[in-house]
Amino acid sequence: MTSGNTSCQGANMTVWETAMNQLYTYVYLIIFIPGLLCNTLALWVLCRFISKKTKAIIFMINLTIADLTHVLSLPLRIHYYIHLDWPFGNALCMLCFYLKYLNMYASIAFLVCISIQRCLFLLRPFRAKNWKSRYDVCISIAVWIVVGLCCSPFILMRSTPSSENNSTSCFKDLPMRKLNLRTAVSMMVAAELLGFLGPLIIIGFCTYLIVNSFRQRNQKQQSTGNTIKALRMVRVCTGVFLFCFAPYHINFLLYLMVTQDIITNCAARQAIKQFHPISLCIASLNCCLNPLIYYFMTTEFKQQLSQHGSSVLRGRLMSMESTSSFRE
Template sequence: MTNSSSCNETDLKSYYAITYTVILVPGLIGNTLALWVFYGYMKETKRAVIFMINLAIADLSQVLSLPLRIFYYLTGTWEFGKGLCMLCFYLKYVNMYASIYFLVCISVRRYLFLMYPFRSSNCRRICDVYISIIGWVLVCVGCLPFPLLRFKEDGKNTCFVDLPVQELDLPISIMLMTIGELVGFVTPLFIILYCSWKTVLSLKEKNSASHDLGEKKKALKMILTCALVFLICFAPYHISFPLDFFVKTKKIKDDCVQQKLISVFHAVALCLASLNSCVDPVIYYFTTDEFRRRLSRQDLQDSIQLSHLSFARKNSRDVLREDTTEY
């Protein structure tokens, strides 16, 4: 970490390398499998499947950047150019805030489908597509300050946490941190908690039919799971990020022990945020009936047999075409 000159640097590269290595394989398998499942039942349901697809894409994109991060933290040097470094650094935040955005969209979509089923049915899947496109644009634009604040030529082959930080005045720093925290964390958290609270209240209604009660419990389980993942993965990061930023910009520089504690806390929080890419597929499995059904043994065998049959037919057509060409 880049702290003040009077404080020894805290070397956490091995911690990052080990954590990202642990996340890589299950995150890659889980999100690839999730995309396959969502593609299979996309026409069967209207319950936020478009948002789940986008969430899986965001998580998978983050996972695919982990090998470069692991390489850097193992070797301690970046040999792939400044442009690729800044792109990977930028995509880290894009994928994280895209995950936050789509977790909120999933919670709101399930809540609206539950509370206002007839109104929600009027908003077809194309509405979710437009909302997703708008979300990606907003996230990509909103995350631009992250690489801009860290783009500073220092003549060293450094990247990620070792990137230098632009010097900013304290009022500007506080303003940027406040806007980032309110837009990127506090507002999404409030929306998810509101959906959870309203869904809990709907369960207490005495005039609910047994079918409606079951649907409400399923919706509540998904929304609460989104809220739990949100708090575990993203709350620590958004607590530590302003503190770490002030350490890197030398606004906090008098207490060396305090700087080291903030650096370690931020490292743990950063890895918890990356852990989200492994946790989201678990959400899909335990909160979505269609996801579990698609992964059941019979459905899985049917899908594999269908794939083999399609592959065999394609090969037969290719062989027949070759034989016809020879004659």
């Protein structure tokens, strides 16, 4: 433990450690059920009942898969924060740790893809007609590869416990490796530019272009439903992006500086450490918020969910009626 960490340890941080475990437990419990149900239903509808694989449907499917990978790991996280014991081995611990960041940055990447495609198809409608769904598939594969590689430093920075007493530690209790200043600064800049500021600029620019197109068409009285839907879609993507990921990335830069003892003021260190788990919990909420994009912003999703949901209900009612009449 570094001198900075030792001098700043106190009763307040010990109390906060206990509160932080409870925070993770309650937030993950709240997220798990609605996240699992909403994303499973969304994936079922998107994959099975929407034959028109345009309007960012492929990207929405990948966004749902990214959310499900994190949601399915939550029971293991909940077990750890309740019992403070990890009996599942270091490999599974690092996998669950990795999936959290993979979900975060894959979600950011696919929100960017959705915003760009809706903007491009609105401004260049002829390109939308000639666009093939396999292009979106290739882009999605490239996104997974790039994001998967870029998230690897998050687990490489963590040290697996070597002593038997600490072999049951996981997640936040894994020690952080000490990096040299150049490596630490490089990681800070790359994470902030590629993972937050770059996507924020792109989504903001797409929103500006769509708003500008909307105003021009309104002046010419040529505004269409597609323009309104595209504007609504990009605005919701921007809202989810800012609400879920801005707090974490604003704090991430400071948190990494604390772990590397660049920030030594005790009050600042404690404030940054205390906000870090809160920002991570807020980021995890994207698993529940992303399905709102599919339902409220995609006409096909609502239509198919309504049609097939009602048909399934009618089928079950008819089977119940036939069973009851047979018994009579």
